[in-house]
Amino acid sequence: MATDVQGTVNTAADTTAAVRVEGLTRSFDGRPVIDGLDLTLRPGEFTALLGHSGCGKSTLLRVLAGLDRDIEGTVLVPKRRAVAFQAPRLMPWKRVWRNVLLGLPGKPDRAVAERALAEVGLGDRSGAWPKTLSGGEAQRASLARALVREPDLLLLDEPFGALDALTRLTAQQLVAELWQRRGCAVLLVTHDVDEALLLADRALVMRDGVIAYETAVTPDRPRTAGDPRLAALRTRLLTELGVEGPATTARTAA
Numbered sequence: 001m002a003t004d005v006q007g008t009v010n011t012a013a014d015t016t017a018a019v020r021v022e023g024l025t026r027s028f029d030g031r032p033v034i035d036g037l038d039l040t041l042r043p044g045e046f047t048a049l050l051g052h053s054g055c056g057k058s059t060l061l062r063v064l065a066g067l068d069r070d071i072e073g074t075v076l077v078p079k080r081r082a083v084a085f086q087a088p089r090l091m092p093w094k095r096v097w098r099n100v101l102l103g104l105p106g107k108p109d110r111a112v113a114e115r116a117l118a119e120v121g122l123g124d125r126s127g128a129w130p131k132t133l134s135g136g137e138a139q140r141a142s143l144a145r146a147l148v149r150e151p152d153l154l155l156l157d158e159p160f161g162a163l164d165a166l167t168r169l170t171a172q173q174l175v176a177e178l179w180q181r182r183g184c185a186v187l188l189v190t191h192d193v194d195e196a197l198l199l200a201d202r203a204l205v206m207r208d209g210v211i212a213y214e215t216a217v218t219p220d221r222p223r224t225a226g227d228p229r230l231a232a233l234r235t236r237l238l239t240e241l242g243v244e245g246p247a248t249t250a251r252t253a254a
């Protein structure tokens with residue numbers, strides 16, 4: 001069952017799509033940032049969303065998360081969805097386990113939070129205060145908060161953007177494992193072409209308010225950073241992003 005972002009329920013069982021967006025337009029001050037965008041995400045699919053800074057990636061994610069309803073068009077998303085942002089957004093006055101349960105209906109037990117925290121390798125930090133966590137730990141706590149919602153759709157907005165290179169690798173691996181275990185659809189916003197190619201089944205490039213380019217990422221997992229099977233795709237994605245030449249970094253302007 002899916003709900004649209006206005007909250008009306010579409011009872012037509014849709015097993016072919018976790019997300020269906022048709023003709024989505026979102027304007028700010030009369031300027032459309034998203035302009036007639038169509039998008040389908042399949043259940044269990046890991047999709048990476050690339051695009052230049054300001055092209056509307058976070059705006060799209062906020063719409064899918066139900067945080068922005070001032071839209072035109074049709075958006076069908078699963079009821080169970082969760083979002084994690086670049087900043088972990090933990091409440092400093094609540095212990096980690098309470099942060100994980102924040103906003104959940106009912107009065108879930110601490111054990112529920114602890115199971116999710118164990119899944120992200122933070123089983124021993126449940127009683128800690130957020131300020132005592134490292135950046136990577138805080139980001140994992142934020143992931144646990146998303147997982148505890150048992151989402152059919154996990155929306156990740158540059159979740160590794162603020163992490164150092166080593167922590168980023170560990171966090172990427174963790175997300176890959178969680179995705180394989182949970183089987184939910186994932187939409188990952190990233191500036192990093194290599195990250196997209198490591199993790200995703202499909203990479204999308206957003207430009208001029210629409211999905212301007214998309215490609216399947218077919219090589220078997222695990223994939224490695226310098227994987228020669230990914231070289232042609234990498235070049236193509238960089239071209240689509242307007243970043244060309246062998247010396248350029250795979251990270252687009254943040």
Ligand SMILES: Nc1ncnc2c1ncn2[C@@H]1O[C@H](COP(=O)(O)OP(=O)(O)OP(=O)(O)O)[C@@H](O)[C@H]1O
Nearest residue numbers: 028029033051052053054055056057058059060254
């Ligand atoms: N609440 C808002 N009010 C006015 N303009 C907004 C608002 N939110 C976003 N915008 C504008 O919409 C455009 C797209 O913003 P968005 O944050 O979606 O881009 P993005 O692709 O996620 O960028 P980045 O990669 O830098 O995070 C930008 O020009 C931004 O200034």
